[in-house]
Amino acid sequence: MLLEVRSLDVQLGGLPILHDISLHVDSGEIVSVLGANGVGKTTLMRTLSGLYRPSRGEILFNDQPIQGRSAHAIVQAGLAQAPEGRQIFADMTVDENLVLGGIQQPAKVASTRTAMLDMFPVLRERRNQKAGTLSGGEQQMLCIARALMSHPRLLLLDEPSLGLAPQLVKRIFALVRDIRETGTTVLLVEQNARAALSISDRAYVMEHGKIVLQGSGAELADNERVREAYLGGSAA
Template identity: 65%
Template sequence: MPLDGAQASNTATRRILEVRDLTVRMGPQEILRGVSLDVAEGAIVAVLGANGVGKTTLMRALSGIYRTTGGATVFDGQDMTDSPSHEVVRRGLAQAPEGRQIFGTMTVRENLLLGGRTLRHDRAARMERMLELFPRLRERLTQKAGSLSGGEQQMLCIARALMSKPRLLLLDEPSLGLAPMVVKQIFDLLVQIRGEGTSILLVEQNARAALRVADHAYVMEAGRVTLSGSAADLAADPRVRAAYLGG
């Protein structure tokens, strides 16, 4: 399996995100149990795992939707543990959530403008760049977002998050429910987005697609990180191959 992300790996070691011993409880249940991970600046980092292991909870905790009950998060050298969502976005972190969660009754243009609401200048120029990255959206600008295909909705979800010019993009299950050809197209775009200077933290059940573009990866089970390493190393690990890559 070719590892495009590993082949193009950025050698930078500066960490844009550091997560240390993050714990999240929902009532009596501990969903995250001391999760630690790093994202190097200019890298794509994948978090792999089956449904229900805590991947989405991790993303929501990082983006300020869920409060943590332990641990710390440092973004670009500053503690942002339990910062509210608007502050997280202002600092340069944006999320494209699981299930896309676009505004279906609004047009594609209106969705994009909402994503860029924190920009003080050049919102039109930023939208033009998104339409260059996602040309299908240009053809659908005045169309209601809810009438788009699943792949187009995912493109809009990512473009909306990128409108704020984030330094780190959180992507939650971007392959969910999409045809293999569309998944490849979207993951190829992630490499291009990384090449333009946006670091990416990606959570995925589709390990094959994620490891193809990632530089580094973590495996989560039952709310904990159980394996980590370069994408190439994890793709070759027999435990990962047996559990996620079909042997």
């Protein structure tokens, strides 16, 4: 078990957002967290990344507690996030964004950057271009590549398909599979339930800050409640 979350509660501004969240991610898996906008998925990801602190519960990464650690320390431990909305450095070049992603492992920056440019060929073509001038899909690829520059054991992907055209969505989800094949475990937050379940070993469904369903990707894709709420209707 690479990541284990036990009975996690999170409050923001005194308001309860997450309630008794328990989940786990095994090494080598793709695990998705599904749910409508506003149910707490991004809060969960930011808490795992050290940006928010839980009011109760434990987060174990590689059998070590990480709740309360700084975001910097959590990246050093091997957990990195590609955040919702991309949050690239728009006024810096593609190359500069990648270098910043690998700042904690300076000896590996050159080789890792080469690997990222091989994985994302369009970034090689744009490497001297300001990141803010990239298309939405290219910015998402840069966001993911920047996170991978830190050599994470676990990559958190928060809404990677948001705002992208259907063909680019297919490309992004194919890349998620490729990333897993390179040995990086993936925890994916996604509103596009159909695409997420198609690549997920397991998944959790959140409603109102709680996990209400869990199972394999195939099980949840066939679940009547999931089909009605997220997949556009019941099975034929």
